[in-house]
Amino acid sequence: MVRYKYKIKGIVQGVGFRPFVYKLAYQFNLIGNVLNDSDGVTIELQGTAKNIELFDEELLNSLPPLAHIDSFEKHPISLKNETTFEIIQTNNSSTKTTLVSPDIKVCNDCLNDIKNKEKYHNYFNTNCTNCGPRYSIIKTLPYDRVNTSMSDFTLCDSCQKEYEDPTNRRYHAQPISCKECGPQLTLSIKNKVVNSNDEIFSKTANLLQEGKIGAIKGMGGFHIVCDATNDDTITKLRAYKNRPAKPFAIMCKDLEQIQAIGDINDKEEKLLISKEAPIVVLNKLQNSNISDLIAPNITKIGCFLPYTPIHYLLFEHLDTPIVATSANMGGEPIIIAKEEIETKLPFIDFILDFNRDIINAIDDSVVQVIDNKVQTLRLSRGYAPKVIKLPFKIDKKILCVGANNKSSITIAFEDTLILSAHIGDLDNIKAFEYFTRTIETFKRFYDFTPDIIVHDLHPNYETTLWAKQQNIKLISVQHHLAHIYSVKAEHNLQKKEYIGFSFDGTGYGLDETLWGGEVFINDKRGYHFKPMKLLGGEKAIKEPRRVAMALLFENYTLEEIMRFNLPVTKTFSQIELNLLYQSYEKNINSFDTTSVGRLFDAVTSFCNLSQILSYEGESGLLLESYYDETITTTFKWNITNDIIEIKIVEFILHNTYDTKLLASMLINTLSQIIVELSSKINFDVxxxxxxxxxxxxxxxxxxxxxxxxxxxxINEKTPPSDGGVSLGQAYYQINN
Ligand SMILES: [Zn+2]
Ligand SMILES: [Zn+2]
Incomplete structure (x- = not known):
């Protein structure tokens, strides 16, 4: 006989880990105990050496679906006089470093209960230790019911029994409830509750089929929903939301329905049906039954599958895909309360709500597959908070506040980096409140007080201004270097040698101009794109035509340009053109930028695809849809004094504005530049x-x-966009 003490860390609380250990102990005839403590789970195990070996093997090979082990320690201790194996209940209120599980899609066992078990029949809040809400309902740690928004609901006898039975799938499942004791669902039409019984889902489906626009409470907030095949409804929705072209995500009943809309490979299928259930950006099929207005003029479409019982129950009565977009107004965070839907989105015809609060708002995650790799575009539900483990420990606690748009925060302590969910664009007050709330939440969750705050170099980012008010040691990191370091953090690349291509919108550079086309060699700016002028400052970021004009002004006078008779000049009045030329000549209200994003804008303008953008990233998506892989030509480009210049204007004036050709040439040229520069150096890219x-x-x-x-x-599990900047700031600070 031998006895061992185990210390297991990672996501091991609130995920059915103790009952899993309990079951295994019985299976292998072992005695001892298991308990949750501040660091994770501690097990004492006594039995034959052979059986303990089998226990270890089974433990590591068949973990509960939501559990994740970061470290596993085991050492022998002396034998004790016991006869059983027990789960010891603890009151763990000391330090809190156990990790929070993200929210997870309803599992198949629970779906089965919803169909076949009287107790859970058609019940929208059915969940178990393997599924359901987590992060979105937690107020503080440890993860116990009293610390979640389920604390308002007292378990009925039947639920209590399940909760206390170690052999039950719902043993210590904190959010469990049933029709008798849990939250209730209500359907309201224009401020009036019309239905709260079993027909609620068929009623809701009918409203959608009639062309109504609704709001449905999901896991981390409300979705605005409507029939994805109805042009009139979508036209209305776009007008109400003042969102002329930005694509909407589509929720489909099942995989088959998605297959009729987008092209799916094996990897994409796996993502769609995964327990995280993200929105997957797919190549759109021609001739699908969804409205062309969902993703106008582009070849991509974001699709996802149901992930809460509400979605599944709704689709039992619905055969068409639905638009399911985060309920919010212009860049604000996702709405979590019915009252806010009513005041902010008065056009909503009906609301499907339930009376359990969402504590931490969280959007849907967005991913795509590139070259058989998953790329995370928006890190949110299912993936966030995202934990990255370091192979060493740090002695300081670091808070990194990220960039300004697509904001996120990262905290670093001991051997752990934790990246928050997508917060949003901090130019509006609501999003900024969400930013400070996220910091408070992380402080509470992880018992965290920063020694150092890392912020972006940009003096006017809201995050920089906030950091400067905190009276804590500050360090700034250059934006595009932080992008590179987000990749290093994700893959734990500690080697100094690399060549890094940081191609971006705009960010503040070391020389106080706006960067966005930088090539770093071992942390030094090795090459960069030739600066161009943003005429009219911020305005130029939204108006590709201003970027195109700036490129023209570099080589020609206004008079000469007028003679070219280009589409772009026709979008301005003569007065506007004169003013623009003056601002170029005299450098008034114009900033230099090396941004590669702006090159996409310039080509978009020359092709006359769009002169004024309606959403961020639009020019890239538009050009991409014209890419033709049979075209292999590039623009001429050269490097003088480490400055890269692509001769776009020269080509356009002497050739054509053929969109297919120009779009393909730009993409080919950028790729050629990356390959040529990196082949000069023997470092990883x-x-x-x-x-x-x-x-x-x-x-x-x-x-x-x-x-x-x-x-x-490349970034895979973390965003390549500004959503990854806070992570890069952390890894840069730790390694420098
Ligand atoms: Zn379940
Ligand atoms: Zn109950």
Whole structure:
């Protein structure tokens, strides 16, 4: 006989870990106990050496679906006089470093209960230790019912029994409830509750089929929903939301329905049906039954599958896909309360709500597959908070506040980095409140008080201004270097040597101009794109025509330009053109930028695809849809004094505005530049920044790098966009 003490860390609380250990102990005839403590789970196990070996093997090979082990320690202790194996209940209120599980899609066992078990029949809040809400309902740790928004609901006898039975799937499942004791669902039409019984889902389905626009409470907030095949309804929705073209995500009944809309490969299928259930960006099929207004003029479509029982129960009565977009107004965070839907979105015809609060708002995650790799575009439900483990420990506690748009925060302590969910664009007050709330939540969850705050170099980012008010040691990190370091953090690349391409929108550079087309060699800016002028400042980021004009002004006078008779000049009045030219000549209200994102804008303007953008990233998506892989030509480009210049204007004026050709040439040229520069150096390649969200460009670059035997690293589980900047700030600070 032998006895061992185990210390197990990771996501091991609130995920059915103790009953799992209990079951295994019985299976292998072992005695001892298991308990939750502040670091994770501690087990004492006594039995024959052979049986303990079998226990270990089974433990590591068949973990509960939501459990994740970060470290596993085991050492022998002396034998004790016991006869049973027990789960010891503890009151663990000391330090809190156990990790929070993200929210997870309803499991098949629970779906089965919803169909076949009287107790849970059609019950929307059915869940168990293997599924359901987590992060979104937790107020503080440890993860016990009293610390969640389920604390308002007292368990009935039947639920209590399940909760206390170690052999039950709902043993210590904190959010469990049933029709008798749990939250209730209500359907309201224009402020009036009309239905709260079993027909609620068929009624809701009818409203959707009639062309009504509704709001449905999901896991981390409300979705705005409507029939995805109804042009009139979607036209109305776009007008109400003042969202002329930005694509909407589509929720489908099942995989089959998605297959009729988008092209799915094996990897994409796996993502769609995964327990995280993200929105997956797919190549759109021609001639599907969904409205063309869902993703106008682009070849991509974001689809996802139901993930709460509400969605499944609704689709029992519905055969068409639905638009399911985060309920919010213009860049604000996702709405979590019915009252806010009523005041902010008065156009909503009906609301499907339930009376359990969402504590931590969380959007849907967005991912895509590139070159058989998963790329996370928005890190949120199912994936966040995202934990990254370091192979060493740090002695300081670091808070990193990220960039300004697509904001996120990262905290670092001991051997742990935790990246928050997507917060949003901090230019509006609601999003900024959400930012400070997220910091407070993380402090509470992880008992965290920062010694150092890391912020972006940009003096006017809301995050920088906030950091400067905190009276804590501050360190700033350059935006595009932070992008590169987000990749290093994800793959734990500690080697100094690398060549990093940080292609982005705009960020504040070390020389106080706006960067966005930087090539770093071992943390030093090795090359960069030729600066161009943003005429009218911020305005130029939304108006590709201003970027195109700036490129023209570099070589020609206004008079000469007028003679070219270009589409772009026709979008301005003569007065506007004169003013624009003056601001170029005299450098009034214009900033220099090296941004590669703006090159996409310029080509979009020259092709007359769009002169004024209606959403961020639109020009990349538009150009991508014209990419033709049979075109292999590039623009002429050269490097003088480490400055890269692509001769776009020269080509356009002497040739054509053929969109297919120009779009393909831009993507080919960028890939060629990356391959040529990296083949001069024997280091690994790192690619990051918002521009690499462009699926076609990244796909092309990766194929070309592979053909040249270059080793490369990209963001996979963390965003390449500004959503990853806080993580990069943390990893940079830790390694410098
Ligand atoms: Zn379940
Ligand atoms: Zn109950």
């Amino acid at each position: 790192i690619l990051s920044g918002g521009v690499f969200q462009n699926k076609t460009l990244l796909q092309k670059v990766l194929v070309d790098l592979k053909a040249n035997n270059k080793k490369y690293h």
